[in-house]
Amino acid sequence: MEHVIEMLNIRKEFGNFVANDNITLQLKQGEIHALLGENGAGKSTLMNVLFGLYQPEGGEIRVRGQEVKITDPNVANNLGIGMVHQHFMLVEDFSVTENIILGSEPTSVGMISVKTAAKKVQELSELYGLDVDPYAKIEDISVGMQQRVEILKTLYRGAEILIFDEPTASLTPQEITELIQIMRRLIEEGKSIILITHKLKEIMDVSDRVTVIRKGQGIGTVVTAETNPNELASLMVGRQVEFKTVKGAANPTTDVLDVKDLVVTDYRGIEKVRGLNLNVRRGEIVGIAGIDGNGQSELIEAITGLRKVKSGQVFINGQDITGKRPRKITESGVGHIPQDRHKHGLVLDFPIGHNIALQTYYTGPISKNGFMNYSTISKKANEIIQKYDVRTQGDHEPARALSGGNQQKAIIGREIDRDPDLLIAALPTRGLDVGAIEFIHQRLIEQRDKGKAVLLISFELDEVMNVSDRIAVIYDGQIVDTLDPLQTNEQELGLLMAGQTKKGAMTNQAEGEGSSHV
Amino acid sequence: MSNRLVNILVPVISVILGLIVGAIVMLVSGYDPVAGYAALWNGIFGDVYTIGETIRQITPYILAGLAVAFAFRTGLFNIGVEGQLIVGWFAAAYVGVAFDFPKYIHLPLALIAAAGAGALWGFIPGLLKARFKVHEVIVTIMMNYIALHTTNALIKTFSDGGDNTGPINPSASLRSEFLENMTDFSRLHYGILIALAMVFVMWLILEKTTRGFELKAVGLNHNASEYSGMNVNKNIILAMVISGAFAGLGGAMEALGTFEYASVKGGFTGIGFDGIAVALLGANTPLGVIFGAALFGSLKYGALNMPNEAGIPTEIVSIVIAIIIFFVASGYVIRLFVERFSKKKEAK
Numbered sequence: 001m002e003h004v005i006e007m008l009n010i011r012k013e014f015g016n017f018v019a020n021d022n023i024t025l026q027l028k029q030g031e032i033h034a035l036l037g038e039n040g041a042g043k044s045t046l047m048n049v050l051f052g053l054y055q056p057e058g059g060e061i062r063v064r065g066q067e068v069k070i071t072d073p074n075v076a077n078n079l080g081i082g083m084v085h086q087h088f089m090l091v092e093d094f095s096v097t098e099n100i101i102l103g104s105e106p107t108s109v110g111m112i113s114v115k116t117a118a119k120k121v122q123e124l125s126e127l128y129g130l131d132v133d134p135y136a137k138i139e140d141i142s143v144g145m146q147q148r149v150e151i152l153k154t155l156y157r158g159a160e161i162l163i164f165d166e167p168t169a170s171l172t173p174q175e176i177t178e179l180i181q182i183m184r185r186l187i188e189e190g191k192s193i194i195l196i197t198h199k200l201k202e203i204m205d206v207s208d209r210v211t212v213i214r215k216g217q218g219i220g221t222v223v224t225a226e227t228n229p230n231e232l233a234s235l236m237v238g239r240q241v242e243f244k245t246v247k248g249a250a251n252p253t254t255d256v257l258d259v260k261d262l263v264v265t266d267y268r269g270i271e272k273v274r275g276l277n278l279n280v281r282r283g284e285i286v287g288i289a290g291i292d293g294n295g296q297s298e299l300i301e302a303i304t305g306l307r308k309v310k311s312g313q314v315f316i317n318g319q320d321i322t323g324k325r326p327r328k329i330t331e332s333g334v335g336h337i338p339q340d341r342h343k344h345g346l347v348l349d350f351p352i353g354h355n356i357a358l359q360t361y362y363t364g365p366i367s368k369n370g371f372m373n374y375s376t377i378s379k380k381a382n383e384i385i386q387k388y389d390v391r392t393q394g395d396h397e398p399a400r401a402l403s404g405g406n407q408q409k410a411i412i413g414r415e416i417d418r419d420p421d422l423l424i425a426a427l428p429t430r431g432l433d434v435g436a437i438e439f440i441h442q443r444l445i446e447q448r449d450k451g452k453a454v455l456l457i458s459f460e461l462d463e464v465m466n467v468s469d470r471i472a473v474i475y476d477g478q479i480v481d482t483l484d485p486l487q488t489n490e491q492e493l494g495l496l497m498a499g500q501t502k503k504g505a506m507t508n509q510a511e512g513e514g515s516s517h518v
Numbered sequence: 519m520s521n522r523l524v525n526i527l528v529p530v531i532s533v534i535l536g537l538i539v540g541a542i543v544m545l546v547s548g549y550d551p552v553a554g555y556a557a558l559w560n561g562i563f564g565d566v567y568t569i570g571e572t573i574r575q576i577t578p579y580i581l582a583g584l585a586v587a588f589a590f591r592t593g594l595f596n597i598g599v600e601g602q603l604i605v606g607w608f609a610a611a612y613v614g615v616a617f618d619f620p621k622y623i624h625l626p627l628a629l630i631a632a633a634g635a636g637a638l639w640g641f642i643p644g645l646l647k648a649r650f651k652v653h654e655v656i657v658t659i660m661m662n663y664i665a666l667h668t669t670n671a672l673i674k675t676f677s678d679g680g681d682n683t684g685p686i687n688p689s690a691s692l693r694s695e696f697l698e699n700m701t702d703f704s705r706l707h708y709g710i711l712i713a714l715a716m717v718f719v720m721w722l723i724l725e726k727t728t729r730g731f732e733l734k735a736v737g738l739n740h741n742a743s744e745y746s747g748m749n750v751n752k753n754i755i756l757a758m759v760i761s762g763a764f765a766g767l768g769g770a771m772e773a774l775g776t777f778e779y780a781s782v783k784g785g786f787t788g789i790g791f792d793g794i795a796v797a798l799l800g801a802n803t804p805l806g807v808i809f810g811a812a813l814f815g816s817l818k819y820g821a822l823n824m825p826n827e828a829g830i831p832t833e834i835v836s837i838v839i840a841i842i843i844f845f846v847a848s849g850y851v852i853r854l855f856v857e858r859f860s861k862k863k864e865a866k
Contacts, residue, residue: 325747325749326745326746327746327748328747336745343741344744345742345745346739346742347735347739347743348738354731358735362732370728372731
């Protein structure tokens with residue numbers, strides 16, 4: 001039996017909307033099969049069909065050659081299909097073992113026998129090199145470790161086929177490397193894997209074959225070894241994609257943002273920004289490079305008025321806005337694409353149209369004499385939906401129902417549309433596919449070329465180096481150096497981000513080069 | 519099965535199921551369910567008098583339901599409607615008794631006093647929530663007790679140890695000769711118009727005003743609201759104040775319409791707590807609240823006729839009414855069954 005799973009000509013409709021149209025996916029025994037598609041292309045829908053959460057309108061599913069009807073997730077479990085969800089489904093207060101056995105607790109005389117389960121968890125963990133402590137509490141372990149608990153959960157239930165839904169979205173680079181090793185180990189032990197992702201690098205690294213879907217249509221399946229990232233990207237997006245952002249030279253003029261000796265504390269009163277100085281001029285993009293947790297969030301929140309400033313000053317166009325309310329700051333010409341779009345960026349249960357009006361709802365012509373003009377909102381929202389290619393069933397659809405990339409495009413549309421003098425973009429492309437990333441980078445550069453100032457915060461070095469005109473490296477709450485992206489490299493940036501001084505970085509680099517010559 | 523059909527079918531099946539289970543309870547207890555339900559029906563729709571009384575009963579339920587629903591829609595759980603209603607009741611009665619103005623001043627003044635007292639009772643938990651993150655459920659529950667005993671003490675003080683305020687001046691009364699004549703001298707009063715007007719007001723605030731946009735946004739995601747420059751604390755307080763004002767007006771219905779006085783209470787009226795169920799039955803929408811209140815009010819009032827006409831003890835009556843409401847509230851479960859049933863049929 002060559003194929004463990006065959007999904008043949010699957011069709012799934014939601015009302016008039018066809019989420020999956022004639023998609024075929026065949027998973028061979030012992031392969032890692034990537035499912036590639038843009039945000040909202042229908043990857044999750046297809047997997048939810050396989051996992052029994054949705055019933056398809058057409059097509060058939062075969063498991064090991066047998067046609068099956070997967071009516072709910074329990075059926076999928078019994079068929080040996082397990083899903084590692086993108087958003088972990090774990091009880092924070094429970095131990096690893098308790099989470100794993102949840103729903104199928106082994107009992108002896110009516111009592112849960114956690115010990116027996118823990119032993120089994122331990123064995124599984126060792127077999128697959130997962131290195132998970134069965135008694136650790138979920139809230140005490142890292143995100144990467146939590147993901148392994150999710151993997152263990154499926155293995156404990158006897159899964160032979162594992163579906164990974166965007167598994168690297170919230171992992172650090174090192175955790176990603178570890179995950180790839182774990183996936184290989186799973187294959188060695190005879191499992192088969194479907195990997196849902198839009199990250200081409202991972203696909204090239206780990207997968208055997210790739211099935212591409214675009215706007216709900218099955219485009220086809222290719223062997224990874226016979227393709228390249230460029231081909232995959234154009235298959236996925238349906239056109240050529242530029243990986244290197246194209247932009248002209250910057251023409252910076254006067255200061256828009258000027259941060260002077262800024263000190264900001266976190267909720268425990270610990271100083272996270274410690275005497276930071278930074279300026280961003282008209283017509284340039286300044287990228288802040290740094291490892292998560294070095295004061296980036298606190299810096300942005302202080303600039304935008306969401307967090308109290310302990311000392312120091314923030315100027316926008318020469319006007320002191322330190323300690324002003326968020327609305328005052330917004331009105332003085334600041335646009336903010338927030339780091340956490342679900343927490344700050346959107347009211348998820350509001351229609352997407354209302355969300356697009358979230359910064360302007362109180363101004364004319366939307367609001368007049370205290371009353372809302374919802375038809376104006378709708379008109380404005382549809383303009384932005386069109387212009388920023390937000391894929392939605394209409395401005396009345398709740399923001400929650402949109403895919404992450406489309407939510408982000410709506411936020412970006414909202415912020416850029418107000419044409420702010422300073423645009424703060426915090427992790428603007430997190431979790432997005434190459435097509436959307438390209439689109440967003442172009443919008444940022446467009447703003448720059450219109451003579452606006454752009455402050456970009458990103459944990460992705462590629463992004464910072466590609467988009468910025470100037471790179472400010474943040475470490476431990478201070479800007480430790482400012483570099484020209486054309487005259488630096490990932491290595492130098494990496495060292496500065498890790499807290500090496502420039503001088504130290506240079507010597508280390510020289511040493512590194514020296515040793516490589518030997 | 520079409521969505522519309524399901525939407526109609528669900529409440530109908532819910533009510534029928536509730537009636538069947540209620541009938542079983544009556545049968546088992548040795549009473550005639552047919553006579554029981556006939557008495558219930560007559561108690562609600564029997565003649566124009568009972569219809570008038572039923573509508574009168576519905577009136578405060580609408581306002582209590584609005585109070586709970588408004589808070590819900592703005593992300594707050596107002597358990598204090600009972601207390602807000604009691605202080606509203608007292609404030610309206612006090613203004614009604616203590617002053618003597620022409621009607622066009624006196625009646626509005628009494629209504630405003632009731633709304634204001636309820637608003638004040640909502641303001642305190644709102645302020646504590648906004649400033650100190652004290653959970654509104656705890657504060658509002660405690661405010662209920664404070665309301666009950668404070669108003670009792672005030673009534674005693676004002677009446678020199680008596681147990682009620684005495685009748686309000688006619689200039690503050692909601693009584694309507696026109697409605698009374700139409701309903702064979704029931705106690706139906708103009709309050710129902712005020713309640714319906716407030717249904718409109720709630721809809722207007724939430725769906726049409728800029729303030730309503732903010733209130734809803736703050737209720738759904740206060741982080742995003744703060745990000746977009748809304749004053750989160752102000753909106754939380756305002757939501758509680760408006761909710762409290764609706765509840766206070768509910769009290770005014772009793773003070774200026776039904777009873778025309780306020781008396782010392784041995785315990786809670788229950789209207790405020792039933793308001794929670796009314797709001798949930800109505801899915802927290804203004805129009806839904808009318809239906810929730812109509813169901814609650816008519817069952818509560820009609821049930822009074824069951825002991826008289828069918829000889830069923832009040833305890834059994836209470837159980838039967840609770841069962842009917844229980845089934846209506848479980849509409850979700852019934853919807854699930856209806857949908858599954860229709861799916862199976864389609865599959866065949």
